[in-house]
Amino acid sequence: MDKDKILENYNRDGYVLLKNVFSPEEIRSIREKITNLSSLEGDVLSHESLREVLLDERVLEPLRIILKGKLVYFGDSCVQSEKKEGTRGFHRDSKEDFEDPTKTDYPIVRLGIYTQDHVQHGGGLKVRQGSYKREYFGKQNISRALFGKPYGPLSWKALRIGKSINLDIAPGDLIIWNLRTWHSGHAVRLKFFRRFSINPKLEKHIPKSFLRPSILPRMVIFSSFGVSSKELDTYVAERAKHPSNAEFWKKCKFDSPEVELLCLQKGIELKYDGIKK
Numbered sequence: 001m002d003k004d005k006i007l008e009n010y011n012r013d014g015y016v017l018l019k020n021v022f023s024p025e026e027i028r029s030i031r032e033k034i035t036n037l038s039s040l041e042g043d044v045l046s047h048e049s050l051r052e053v054l055l056d057e058r059v060l061e062p063l064r065i066i067l068k069g070k071l072v073y074f075g076d077s078c079v080q081s082e083k084k085e086g087t088r089g090f091h092r093d094s095k096e097d098f099e100d101p102t103k104t105d106y107p108i109v110r111l112g113i114y115t116q117d118h119v120q121h122g123g124g125l126k127v128r129q130g131s132y133k134r135e136y137f138g139k140q141n142i143s144r145a146l147f148g149k150p151y152g153p154l155s156w157k158a159l160r161i162g163k164s165i166n167l168d169i170a171p172g173d174l175i176i177w178n179l180r181t182w183h184s185g186h187a188v189r190l191k192f193f194r195r196f197s198i199n200p201k202l203e204k205h206i207p208k209s210f211l212r213p214s215i216l217p218r219m220v221i222f223s224s225f226g227v228s229s230k231e232l233d234t235y236v237a238e239r240a241k242h243p244s245n246a247e248f249w250k251k252c253k254f255d256s257p258e259v260e261l262l263c264l265q266k267g268i269e270l271k272y273d274g275i276k277k
């Protein structure tokens with residue numbers, strides 16, 4: 001996908017799905033490397049064998065196009081290998097984010113490298129198209145509307161939170177979404193009407209016989225990147241406050257000289273506020 005198309009899709013939808021970024025052979029190798037890890041703990045760059053995947057130019061270039069600046073990596077990444085279905089529910093990951101999304105950008109994105117098929121199978125990702133630009137009736141905004149200042153008059157527009165779409169992610173594809181985009185993992189696929197996207201709250205109630213199976217173990221590499229900004233400072237500070245994230249970051253080793261050198265070569269800034277060793 002060329003630069004203009006990446007920006008056009010991302011600006012319209014709040015996400016962009018890049019097809020065939022990795023070859024089937026590369027995906028087989030990534031799955032093998034994940035299988036051979038002695039532990040999944042820590043961020044992706046802490047795993048020597050997987051650094052090259054995340055720092056691949058085919059991954060970094062679209063991020064630079066979307067974020068329009070020097071990339072900042074702050075250890076908010078993980079390698080997942082799940083043997084059973086995980087939790088579901090639409091959510092957005094921006095933190096302490098009270099700006100008007102119709103007028104402001106949120107300079108942090110997340111990427112997913114799913115290593116199994118989610119076109120014909122379940123277990124993929126669903127998103128609400130364009131939701132990153134919508135006001136929303138989340139808990140934060142309702143309490144702001146009642147007890148504080150909503151950003152502008154709350155309107156019916158807030159109820160239009162974007163069409164729910166099961167993304168056709170195939171192994172080798174790269175999906176990048178803005179942290180304000182509503183999304184939910186482990187999306188189910190109906191046997192018939194495979195494109196039909198069911199609300200995540202209802203997904204677990206659908207009888208198995210109506211569903212397409214998921215490929216297990218479900219192996220995915222997730223990572224966030226941002227550009228230097230007050231939003232990024234707030235995001236990292238907010239995440240670091242939570243004991244579970246503090247525990248996670250303690251196991252990260254992206255402050256090693258090898259990672260620092262690799263990131264320097266790739267023009268990536270490392271932000272250590274979360275891990276503070």
Ligand SMILES: O=C(O)CCC(=O)C(=O)O
Pocket residue numbers: 086093110124125183184185186222
């Ligand atoms: O498991 C998934 O597919 C989605 C994960 C997710 O919500 C996230 O990484 O922010």
